[in-house]
Amino acid sequence: MSGKVGSIRDVAKETGLSIATVSRVVNGAKNVTPKTRDRVMDACKKLDYLPNPAAKALSTRKTKTVAAIIPTIEHSVFAKFISALEQSLEDGGYSLVLAISHADEEDELKAARKLLGMGAEAFILSGDAHSPELLDLFKRRNVPFIVTSVWNPTRDYPSIGYNNFMLAANAVKFIASKGHRDIAVLHGPLLMNDRTRMRREGALSLQSDRLELTFVESSLDVAGGKKAIREVLEHNGKITAALCFSDVLALGVYMGLKGTGRKIPKDLSVMGFDNIDWAEAVEPPLTTIELPDRKIAAEVASQIIALLEYGRPIGSVELFGKIIERNSVSDVTV
Amino acid sequence: MSGKVGSIRDVAKETGLSIATVSRVVNGAKNVTPKTRDRVMDACKKLDYLPNPAAKALSTRKTKTVAAIIPTIEHSVFAKFISALEQSLEDGGYSLVLAISHADEEDELKAARKLLGMGAEAFILSGDAHSPELLDLFKRRNVPFIVTSVWNPTRDYPSIGYNNFMLAANAVKFIASKGHRDIAVLHGPLLMNDRTRMRREGALSLQSDRLELTFVESSLDVAGGKKAIREVLEHNGKITAALCFSDVLALGVYMGLKGTGRKIPKDLSVMGFDNIDWAEAVEPPLTTIELPDRKIAAEVASQIIALLEYGRPIGSVELFGKIIERNSVSDVTV
DNA sequence: CTGTTAGCGCATTCAG
DNA sequence: CTGAATGCGCTAACAG
Numbered sequence: 001m002s003g004k005v006g007s008i009r010d011v012a013k014e015t016g017l018s019i020a021t022v023s024r025v026v027n028g029a030k031n032v033t034p035k036t037r038d039r040v041m042d043a044c045k046k047l048d049y050l051p052n053p054a055a056k057a058l059s060t061r062k063t064k065t066v067a068a069i070i071p072t073i074e075h076s077v078f079a080k081f082i083s084a085l086e087q088s089l090e091d092g093g094y095s096l097v098l099a100i101s102h103a104d105e106e107d108e109l110k111a112a113r114k115l116l117g118m119g120a121e122a123f124i125l126s127g128d129a130h131s132p133e134l135l136d137l138f139k140r141r142n143v144p145f146i147v148t149s150v151w152n153p154t155r156d157y158p159s160i161g162y163n164n165f166m167l168a169a170n171a172v173k174f175i176a177s178k179g180h181r182d183i184a185v186l187h188g189p190l191l192m193n194d195r196t197r198m199r200r201e202g203a204l205s206l207q208s209d210r211l212e213l214t215f216v217e218s219s220l221d222v223a224g225g226k227k228a229i230r231e232v233l234e235h236n237g238k239i240t241a242a243l244c245f246s247d248v249l250a251l252g253v254y255m256g257l258k259g260t261g262r263k264i265p266k267d268l269s270v271m272g273f274d275n276i277d278w279a280e281a282v283e284p285p286l287t288t289i290e291l292p293d294r295k296i297a298a299e300v301a302s303q304i305i306a307l308l309e310y311g312r313p314i315g316s317v318e319l320f321g322k323i324i325e326r327n328s329v330s331d332v333t334v
Numbered sequence: 335m336s337g338k339v340g341s342i343r344d345v346a347k348e349t350g351l352s353i354a355t356v357s358r359v360v361n362g363a364k365n366v367t368p369k370t371r372d373r374v375m376d377a378c379k380k381l382d383y384l385p386n387p388a389a390k391a392l393s394t395r396k397t398k399t400v401a402a403i404i405p406t407i408e409h410s411v412f413a414k415f416i417s418a419l420e421q422s423l424e425d426g427g428y429s430l431v432l433a434i435s436h437a438d439e440e441d442e443l444k445a446a447r448k449l450l451g452m453g454a455e456a457f458i459l460s461g462d463a464h465s466p467e468l469l470d471l472f473k474r475r476n477v478p479f480i481v482t483s484v485w486n487p488t489r490d491y492p493s494i495g496y497n498n499f500m501l502a503a504n505a506v507k508f509i510a511s512k513g514h515r516d517i518a519v520l521h522g523p524l525l526m527n528d529r530t531r532m533r534r535e536g537a538l539s540l541q542s543d544r545l546e547l548t549f550v551e552s553s554l555d556v557a558g559g560k561k562a563i564r565e566v567l568e569h570n571g572k573i574t575a576a577l578c579f580s581d582v583l584a585l586g587v588y589m590g591l592k593g594t595g596r597k598i599p600k601d602l603s604v605m606g607f608d609n610i611d612w613a614e615a616v617e618p619p620l621t622t623i624e625l626p627d628r629k630i631a632a633e634v635a636s637q638i639i640a641l642l643e644y645g646r647p648i649g650s651v652e653l654f655g656k657i658i659e660r661n662s663v664s665d666v667t668v
Numbered sequence: 669c670t671g672t673t674a675g676c677g678c679a680t681t682c683a684g
Numbered sequence: 685c686t687g688a689a690t691g692c693g694c695t696a697a698c699a700g
Binding site: 021 | 669670671672673675676677678
């Protein structure tokens, strides 16, 4: 299809120099006369030469690409993460190749094989639930990888992310500090999602006879939150606050209250997770937890590059979320 | 870093056969004895051999990857499109490599160079505004590309998408058919966005002394829609409907009306664009236009593959949006 | 500072 | 049906 594209040989011929010299200037080696350098550069753009990546990769045994496998790209948290990751990697001279696992270990494994087959030099995984085969594959082939969005120092592989248990516990503490004693906790599917599971456990750890928690699982979207809050409110009239493990669920709560006569935060306090871009624009502005996704991306990129370039080993690092207090959580009025 | 990975030579050695034979079975050639085939396959998984993609690409001059450059991945429309595209391409044996242009022609050009340097065999662009250099680059190197999300048969390159002009015109007609004569049209930045521009022109084409349109530009997010609707309502009390060229803007309108005493759709009808996943869950359910993003993705993938595999030329195709009528647009009560 | 040469791992003739 | 040999475009010693 694509018409003949110039090879290094062509520009060598054009300049009358050897391919080795051309290779040198193209790769920015210093031991070249400024004059010949210019000569080569001119020829390059004249022929608009572009080095063949396959040949380069074959020769250097380096592809300069790293792979990321995420459950879905249709959630802003992941989209933001990927966006930031692409940036950081790009800045470091690396390319990101992406695959979607649909939160399925099987798919994740398949994707990894394919990405490996594309020459990925390192992997970025999401969450801490992966098939043993996958881990084994990486181990056997000696492929470096990082697990993100979670921080779990007990593993024998590096994780860069936050402590979901603590995050949820802190959120509950925050709400409780406002005087709430009956809190609904809305979250997405537990299956195949260790992050949600850890958050749930974190919240649960604070349950006591002074603090009643009601957990509700729903689909991870606005419709899910809407349905969940209506159900839980119907069965338990004492609830005065809803903690949502995702902002989209919180928006669902906002919608679910419409027409019920209840107002936020007067009749129900609502707290989210993620600090999605519209969290501040919503009425009333949503109190939520800002997750350090972009920071994770930057940290992940920098560590991977450090490893690939200088062999510096990757270490786990914990990053922290931050409660953004707006107007959706209020003191319970006695 | 990565420990020695088996090459084709290793499995040849293991089986006592030649590398040619191994290559044959790995690539599924038919002229191989079932017995030798099995022998090779066994050795492959025993050594867990994975063909080196660079070597293969170098040898065949095919990378089996296609590139897509989108303005941002942080908008669900693009996220969905990419997600579907990845699927379709994957199914066809191709890989998708992605780049973000930030709606900047400069960045887009740079990204294209890089992707070309990664061996992309074809390109998928978004919208119809691209730098001449980029088009020239593709032309010179004879790289096939498709422009998407728009349909513009007047171009000399293929476009697969919808007619933004008509889509907006139809939306206005729909609202007008309910008796509205003063409509606010909310849209995102016009700069560098030909899709928004075409929609605006489509709406504008229906302006008349029986139909007054008030255009408001804002940032493309919930906060933007919220601010925009408040401003326009303040200046023009006659407006009875708001057409938003994006559902996120429509959500902004929902939020902007809170506390003003106005209700949707009684006091203000609202119509969106995109049919984002929460459009139905919102209160009241949002009337909007469903865009055929997944269909576009499928069509794009299939045409690109047909071209790359069989040389079948790519043709422009128009796909249609569909008005999803819910409860946010009502008849104007006289 | 520049040129020569030998692979990198694989597909693909061409013989056998 | 199978093997030996060639080359894809480039980098990396090694000479000069």
